[in-house]
Amino acid sequence: MSxxxxxxxxxxxxxxxxxxxxxxxxACREYGTAIVAxxxxxxxxxxxxxxxxxxxxxxxxxxxGANVSLIFVPPVxxxxxxxxxxxxxxxxxxxxxxxxxxxxxxxxxATLERRGTTRLIGPxxxxxxxxxxxxxxxxxxYIHKPGPVGVVSRSxxxxxxxxxxxxxxxxxxxxxxxxxxDPISGTSFVDVLRLFQQDPVTEAVVLIGEIGGGSEEEAARxxxxxxxxxxxxFIAGQTAPPGRRMGHAGAIISGGQGTATEKMKILEDCxxxxxxxxxxxxxxxxxxxxxxAGKRR
Amino acid sequence: MKIHEYQAKQILARFGVPVPKGEVAFNPRDAAAxxxxxxxxxxxxxxxxxGGRGKGGGVKIAANVEEAEQxxxxxxxxxxxxxxxxPAGRKVRRVLVEETLPIAREIYVGVTLDRGxxxxxxMVSAEGGVNxxxxxxxxxxxxxxxxxxxxxxFRAYQARRLAFGLGLKGDEVKQAVSxxxxxxxxxxxxxxxxxxxxxxxxxxxxxxxxxxxxVNFDDNALFRHPDIRELRDTDEEDPLEVEASAHGLxxxxxxxxxxxxxxGAGLAMATMDVIKLVGGAAANFLDVGGGASAEQVAAxxxxxxxxxxxxxxxxxxxxxILRVDVLARGVAEAARQVGVKFPVVARLEGTNVEEGRxxxxxxxxNLTLSDGMLDAAxxxxxxxxxx
Numbered sequence: 140m141s142x143x144x145x146x147x148x149x150x151x152x153x154x155x156x157x158x159x160x161x162x163x164x165x166a167c168r169e170y171g172t173a174i175v176a177x178x179x180x181x182x183x184x185x186x187x188x189x190x191x192x193x194x195x196x197x198x199x200x201x202x203x204g205a206n207v208s209l210i211f212v213p214p215v216x217x218x219x220x221x222x223x224x225x226x227x228x229x230x231x232x233x234x235x236x237x238x239x240x241x242x243x244x245x246x247x248x249a250t251l252e253r254r255g256t257t258r259l260i261g262p263x264x265x266x267x268x269x270x271x272x273x274x275x276x277x278x279x280x281y282i283h284k285p286g287p288v289g290v291v292s293r294s295x296x297x298x299x300x301x302x303x304x305x306x307x308x309x310x311x312x313x314x315x316x317x318x319x320x321d322p323i324s325g326t327s328f329v330d331v332l333r334l335f336q337q338d339p340v341t342e343a344v345v346l347i348g349e350i351g352g353g354s355e356e357e358a359a360r361x362x363x364x365x366x367x368x369x370x371x372x373f374i375a376g377q378t379a380p381p382g383r384r385m386g387h388a389g390a391i392i393s394g395g396q397g398t399a400t401e402k403m404k405i406l407e408d409c410x411x412x413x414x415x416x417x418x419x420x421x422x423x424x425x426x427x428x429x430x431x432a433g434k435r436r
Numbered sequence: 437m438k439i440h441e442y443q444a445k446q447i448l449a450r451f452g453v454p455v456p457k458g459e460v461a462f463n464p465r466d467a468a469a470x471x472x473x474x475x476x477x478x479x480x481x482x483x484x485x486x487g488g489r490g491k492g493g494g495v496k497i498a499a500n501v502e503e504a505e506q507x508x509x510x511x512x513x514x515x516x517x518x519x520x521x522x523p524a525g526r527k528v529r530r531v532l533v534e535e536t537l538p539i540a541r542e543i544y545v546g547v548t549l550d551r552g553x554x555x556x557x558x559m560v561s562a563e564g565g566v567n568x569x570x571x572x573x574x575x576x577x578x579x580x581x582x583x584x585x586x587x588x589x590f591r592a593y594q595a596r597r598l599a600f601g602l603g604l605k606g607d608e609v610k611q612a613v614s615x616x617x618x619x620x621x622x623x624x625x626x627x628x629x630x631x632x633x634x635x636x637x638x639x640x641x642x643x644x645x646x647x648x649x650x651v652n653f654d655d656n657a658l659f660r661h662p663d664i665r666e667l668r669d670t671d672e673e674d675p676l677e678v679e680a681s682a683h684g685l686x687x688x689x690x691x692x693x694x695x696x697x698x699x700g701a702g703l704a705m706a707t708m709d710v711i712k713l714v715g716g717a718a719a720n721f722l723d724v725g726g727g728a729s730a731e732q733v734a735a736x737x738x739x740x741x742x743x744x745x746x747x748x749x750x751x752x753x754x755x756x757i758l759r760v761d762v763l764a765r766g767v768a769e770a771a772r773q774v775g776v777k778f779p780v781v782a783r784l785e786g787t788n789v790e791e792g793r794x795x796x797x798x799x800x801x802n803l804t805l806s807d808g809m810l811d812a813a814x815x816x817x818x819x820x821x822x823x
Binding site for chain 2 (some may be wrong): 159214215238239240241242243244245246248249250253265277278279282292293294295296297298299300303320322323347349350351352353354357373375376377378379380383384385386387388389390394395399415416417418
């Protein structure tokens, strides 16, 4: 078991003929993901390394039964690509693209919320992976290993860091999800925590947050209310200066809001195990798993 | 992206927001000429990308043309220190010369993004003229908010609700509604992430005028606003940050002595945090990104090198998309081009890590390899402190 994606996921890649799209579609397929279609408007009918390419997402879905879209379309057209996938009825859309104008995402999110039929992961996300079953994103697959820990993060490489630590300790992952570094994203920490709580395989969760916004605070309150599984958390940006965007469009302390200190405090108050250094994540998870195993006995 | 007050006012004026008569001057002679056109009496406002200017002597009233010239001479070229500039202050290069207006009332109006709701929100407060963060902290109940439906837009009734909520009367309400909707339209059409009129004044005759204005834009949307992109004033930015952005690098100058080169924004922030944890301080945030080329990495290294505060460098790479060997080649290239003055600690993980380590070891650097983030941070902080 896992959340959102598994070995039955059939992926259509929007922007498959671009540099990034080609490179990562190949890497996903090598990992074992069923890449069943590509979409590049104007290049329908071609065969791209054995993957049929279509002009439109609707056609790709009709002909191949794709049920997840993976988007590598440039920022100027990415919002449109997300809406096209939603309109074609796809229940899950994963958007890797970084740099989509915020106003575009505001409209996309409002539209998806009103339709209520499509979950968007991202944008500005590394994607998600269910180790051993399917990788829909740009993360290095080999650092992962199937197991009981769910990972959710606003970051890319920092997540790989945490995953590599877990794997090195022999602790596998159920599903790892990057919700993205933008201020407006399709899926929140709370959405993912709810899924992990329901997933029978997941026994503990790693939540990697960062400065900006209030999604970690919401996650903390949700955890206290509804989570029985332990959560280990690291918040990046404890030393970030206020008013500056730290690489990610969403990583900014504005008006004194969204500091790491505040987030860490609320998480701790809500019973989350907060670590000060990313290097402590693996060890903290190991302890959390032992504690819950002890309780069950 | 930030712009100056006078530029913000020009944009708002295009959307029907009334602003004081005035022009920008780059030298005292022009300032005097503008004051003369305004009838002699004028207010001179230093144009820098930071607020709180009045407190630092950046806003002064001239009674006549001569005084205007004199004040402009003082202001242009001065280093203005305000609560928002930090102790180093900012050099003033432009002044806005404006008509003075009698003030009966000061109101705050702002449009910002409500991240939780995923939509813009229009906010007003009857307590204008003060920093909105102070109002939010001390008297949150004095702020009225209208969330904007992203698909329906900001509606007239919402603007009216705000205007009546402020206690405006008669024609003032009409003016306020037009100003609030104009401000919101300006945001939508320019991809502004923040737009503030603070204060919006009721002048003695019952006329509403935007006395000060601030607009910040979404950097990711500038591609569709070439006119706004031209308003960028690189004099207001750190020169190293300007150079980094020209190379497509995410670099932010900080105050410490440990230069950092990291891939990924989250990992870059975490690296700064770990340096602090072991008693050091990062000289910068630098995310070389997922797809950095060897040229970009070389440019990044040159930038770290030109920061006089840097005493040692920490390279922390988790190679996923960015292959470790590509990064290593960039560093080796930079070492060849400019020579590396300071010790380097590298912590490398991920794709092609062995090849990356080999290239770095052969690059002729004063190099220490490390296996973990904490260990690397300890080593680099010791090196930075020892010099």
